[in-house]
Amino acid sequence: MTSRTLRAWYALHKWSSLVCTLFMLMLCITGLPLIFSHEIQHARMPEPQEVAPGTPAPALDDIVAAALEARPGEVVPYLFFDDEEPLLMVASAADYMSAPDDFHYQIFDLRSGQKLDVPQPTEGIMYILFKLHVDMFAGLPGMLFLGLMGLLLVVSIISGVVLYTPFMRKLDFATVRVRRGSRVRWLDLHNLLGIVTVVWLLVVGFTGSINTLATPIERMWQASELVEMAATHRDRPVPTQLASVDEVVGNVRRALPEMRVTTVAFPGGPFASPHHYGIYLTGDTPVTSRLLTPALVDAGSGEVTAVREMPLYAKILFISQPLHFGDYGGMPLKIVWALLDIVSIVVLVSGLYLWLGRRKAPLEKRLAELDAGGLVTENTP
Structure with missing residues (x-):
């Protein structure tokens, strides 16, 4: 790798890391208890x-x-x-x-x-942590901003992997030089933990960015797929007497016996239509249990009028949401997710520490020190 290329990768890693680190640290801290939010809710x-x-x-x-x-x-x-x-x-x-x-x-x-x-799920410390993690109490702009920070994290990780070999080429993998001072120790620890968690950080960063698009994806689906599903009743009068909820749910269960009803949206809401109930179902496999299948039921007669799979862009969202919180493999995977989250906090904090106490030596000089058996005493978050 030429000096100019190395310098470009170094700058990309430094600035992408510096811009997103504080926000990623906030997301890792707030995300840790959210991994177990389902269990906490049931315990209450x-x-x-x-x-x-x-x-x-x-x-x-x-x-x-x-x-x-x-x-x-x-x-x-x-x-x-x-x-x-x-x-x-x-x-x-x-x-x-x-x-x-x-x-x-x-x-x-x-x-x-x-x-x-x-307790109301919109109250208490878990709700505050959830809102901080999802949109920082700023609505859609906050969600999109955090999505951008997630993409910067992905850029930071990829550039860090590219830099790992030239910065560590004179050292064995997983070397932590405990006798060469605190900065060197933290540098080696930062590099080691960063490279060990690289796949997990990429998964969490990328799925988190996808999750911030939930609102635009929902609106896109409502404006296209849902409108098409309800089109057969567009010119009919809105029912004045709604069909029984028991009848509606029973008809859907009989029409789709292999699926489980998870949500009933009443006529007039954003996930139904003025003429229909919106019934949302899931399958019984690890993947299909995370994918919603919408069914529209005539609000007056209770008859199932339309069933359609979600489009690919919506399926990607549904799959990424539980993957982001390690919610596919039960408690064992959640524990693994929590441990990796803690390691990521160490990576972020050590990166900030190294940058705040950085040396002013040129990049080429620090690489030359490595080739000569010396120490690299600066790396960015």
């Missing part, structure tokens, strides 16, 4: 009451009615079925187009209809 739930054998399950319509009775003047835009327990989360809001942050959530036991007293 009270134990449901025991249900006697043979007790008939309550109707979904009765649960919706109970939720509306507790929140007078509101509507129910969504129902969310828990993927592990027989629980139903009912979202209510001032209108069907309200933002999710304005929803009030009530959780019911599907076996007994018991309402569980649980």
